[in-house]
Amino acid sequence: MPVARPEPQEPRVIAHVDMDCFYVQVEQRRNPALRGQPTAVVQYNDWKGGGLIAVSYEARGFGVKRSMRGDEAKRVCPGINLVQVPVARGKADLNLYRSAGSEVVAILASKGKCERASIDEVYLDLTDAAKEMLLQAPPDSPEEILIEAAKSNILGLPSDASEKEKIVRAWLCRPDADSEDKLLACGAIIVAQLRVRVLEETQFTCSAGIAHNKMLAKLVSGMHKPAQQTVVPSSSVQDFLASLPVKKMKQLGGKLGSSLQDDLGVETIGDLLSFTEEKLQEQYGVNTGTWLWKIARGISGEEVEDRLLPKSHGCGKTFPGPKALKNSASVKGWLDQLCEELSERIQSDLNQNKRIAQTLTLHARVSKENERDSVKKFPSKSCPLRYGTWKIQEDAMKLFESGLHDFLEYQNTGWSITSLSVTASKIFDIPSGTSSILRYVKGPSSASSPAIPDSSSVPEDPSLDNNVYVTPSNEEQCEPSTSEKEDGKKYSAISAKQCSANEAKRISKKFPEGTSSILKFLSRGQSALHEKRKSDGLICSHPGLESSLEASRAEEHNASAQGADRSSTNCGAEPSGSNAWMFNVEDIDPAVVEELPPEIRREIQGWIRPPKQPNTKRRGSTISSYFPPARS
Numbered sequence: 001m002p003v004a005r006p007e008p009q010e011p012r013v014i015a016h017v018d019m020d021c022f023y024v025q026v027e028q029r030r031n032p033a034l035r036g037q038p039t040a041v042v043q044y045n046d047w048k049g050g051g052l053i054a055v056s057y058e059a060r061g062f063g064v065k066r067s068m069r070g071d072e073a074k075r076v077c078p079g080i081n082l083v084q085v086p087v088a089r090g091k092a093d094l095n096l097y098r099s100a101g102s103e104v105v106a107i108l109a110s111k112g113k114c115e116r117a118s119i120d121e122v123y124l125d126l127t128d129a130a131k132e133m134l135l136q137a138p139p140d141s142p143e144e145i146l147i148e149a150a151k152s153n154i155l156g157l158p159s160d161a162s163e164k165e166k167i168v169r170a171w172l173c174r175p176d177a178d179s180e181d182k183l184l185a186c187g188a189i190i191v192a193q194l195r196v197r198v199l200e201e202t203q204f205t206c207s208a209g210i211a212h213n214k215m216l217a218k219l220v221s222g223m224h225k226p227a228q229q230t231v232v233p234s235s236s237v238q239d240f241l242a243s244l245p246v247k248k249m250k251q252l253g254g255k256l257g258s259s260l261q262d263d264l265g266v267e268t269i270g271d272l273l274s275f276t277e278e279k280l281q282e283q284y285g286v287n288t289g290t291w292l293w294k295i296a297r298g299i300s301g302e303e304v305e306d307r308l309l310p311k312s313h314g315c316g317k318t319f320p321g322p323k324a325l326k327n328s329a330s331v332k333g334w335l336d337q338l339c340e341e342l343s344e345r346i347q348s349d350l351n352q353n354k355r356i357a358q359t360l361t362l363h364a365r366v367s368k369e370n371e372r373d374s375v376k377k378f379p380s381k382s383c384p385l386r387y388g389t390w391k392i393q394e395d396a397m398k399l400f401e402s403g404l405h406d407f408l409e410y411q412n413t414g415w416s417i418t419s420l421s422v423t424a425s426k427i428f429d430i431p432s433g434t435s436s437i438l439r440y441v442k443g444p445s446s447a448s449s450p451a452i453p454d455s456s457s458v459p460e461d462p463s464l465d466n467n468v469y470v471t472p473s474n475e476e477q478c479e480p481s482t483s484e485k486e487d488g489k490k491y492s493a494i495s496a497k498q499c500s501a502n503e504a505k506r507i508s509k510k511f512p513e514g515t516s517s518i519l520k521f522l523s524r525g526q527s528a529l530h531e532k533r534k535s536d537g538l539i540c541s542h543p544g545l546e547s548s549l550e551a552s553r554a555e556e557h558n559a560s561a562q563g564a565d566r567s568s569t570n571c572g573a574e575p576s577g578s579n580a581w582m583f584n585v586e587d588i589d590p591a592v593v594e595e596l597p598p599e600i601r602r603e604i605q606g607w608i609r610p611p612k613q614p615n616t617k618r619r620g621s622t623i624s625s626y627f628p629p630a631r632s
């Protein structure tokens with residue numbers, strides 16, 4: 001259920017940037033002959049030409065829709081180009097699209113706090129950048145406004161085509177505007193500059209919404225697509241919401257929205273204005289009631305999180321119709337493949353970004369034989385995540401068996417699985433400064449090898465045998481003996497001790513003399529991690545698999561995340577929530593910064609050495625003139 005967040009005192013400038021038909025654009029960049037052509041990206045599937053997951057605006061002009069399959073799209077638009085999503089391990093491989101998304105994020109993050117919301121969506125908090133522009137180089141001459149900014153759609157302004165650009169230029173420079181509108185105007189100019197840069201540097205177009213909060217920015221970013229931006233001045237919020245159907249709001253797409261329609265007769269967000277806060281609280285509880293009362297007035301305090309990396313990694317596959325899995329051996333075969341990919345992804349996240357995932361969750365869709373319409377769901381299951389492919393495979397299979405056991409309720413009946421996915425979540429940063437130490441300890445030969453197997457295990461790769469693995473203090477990773485397993489409390493205490501003893505032994509064995517300060521640093525970092533894990537409730541006193549809160553939280557995340565697990569055959573990455581970067585600028589060692597991935601490096605270097613003043617007077621090419629206009 002949505003919760004109202006306290007609002008900030010000062011007006012903010014928030015943008016939501018959404019790439020246009022993203023996978024199509026990535027494919028068009030790979031094959032420029034597709035540019036300007038009706039094109040769709042198709043999910044790997046041999047049934048009726050595969051499912052469309054992204055459709056170019058040219059193809060949309062012919063009536064092609066995402067809900068269609070390839071064969072139907074060909075009927076509607078015989079000239080359409082259908083591009084298959086790359087395939088690896090018998091399923092969609094989204095790495096190409098993911099890294100294209102990262103290129104864009106690296107550019108957008110240069111102007112303010114940036115939250116990667118999905119594979120192709122970003123929120124930006126441009127408040128500081130807008131304030132700075134207002135102080136240093138406020139827009140004061142309509143003729144000097146960047147063309148792309150002058151093409152903004154500003155809610156509440158007359159949209160007469162012949163006069164529109166002139167009106168927008170005048171609005172962006174109004175000397176008598178209040179400070180909120182002035183900031184918004186600067187935000188619109190900054191977003192236009194960023195969109196032009198994204199196009200020039202990546203060849204991708206995007207659309208954006210600019211408003212005083214995340215909710216409004218998101219609601220309008222798709223209003224004028226492709227390659228356009230929409231601005232929401234405070235004065236037009238009420239009119240905009242008055243006609244906005246409740247179901248258009250992300251959080252109202254499900255049961256809550258249906259209840260508003262059925263129980264209160266509310267069809268648009270504006271209709272909510274006729275209910276008092278007390279009435280809404282009475283109906284939906286204190287938090288949700290207040291949240292509804294506020295959104296009716298366009299109020300939302302939700303912050304843009306400072307996060308450029310995904311909040312979880314997920315790999316999934318669907319098995320429709322006759323492809324459903326009906327025995328443990330086939331489930332194991334697929335789970336092994338999904339886990340192998342997941343393992344590679346978390347390993348590369350660790351190597352590149354120094355982040356560790358803590359929780360493994362398994363989701364499945366299952367039906368019992370002869371009970372296809374049963375509403376009972378397969379319970380998602382979670383356990384602490386152990387690094388190393390075979391461990392993840394082993395744990396995922398145990399999670400599956402445990403879930404199936406609960407699902408079948410002791411009935412001896414057949415079943416069939418129509419979807420399987422594994423997710424690594426609760427990802428957090430290794431404290432700053434430890435990355436160079438990790439590299440030192442692992443040695444250059446292990447750069448792409450598993451870095452933190454559990455302390456009790458035999459390394460999977462014999463070539464790693466001589467390496468020392470620096471792992472955060474992590475009780476779950478030390479496997480207890482059988483007798484210890486019977487006593488949860490004892491398990492925690494003993495294993496923690498064993499872990500640190502093993503750790504100390506290995507570290508002292510491998511570090512050259514004179515490295516005591518590094519050891520001290522390491523133990524400090526580990527205890528910080530330990531404390532964090534403890535406070536996150538992840539150090540469990542009971543061994544084994546836990547179904548639990550964790551799983552339902554993971555499910556909530558999955559449900560709410562835009563773009564993670566979007567496709568039916570996918571490998572999604574969810575943006576992270578609570579684990580923001582924990583750097584203190586003064587504490588950053590420049591040597592460590594050099595080791596970070598480029599986009600993060602750029603951001604941190606930006607803090608240390610602020611970027612040059614924006615040249616707001618510069619005039620640039622318009623985005624629509626960059627490529628020939630779409631044919632429809």
Ligand code: TTP
Nearest residue numbers: 019020021022023024053054055120225566567
């Ligand atoms: P969207 O942003 O929903 O759509 P889009 O970028 O293709 O088009 P638009 O211009 O209307 O925003 O999704 C981003 C990408 O995510 C999309 O290009 C393909 C992928 N995707 C799936 O794989 N499956 C899905 O069901 C959806 C909705 C998207």
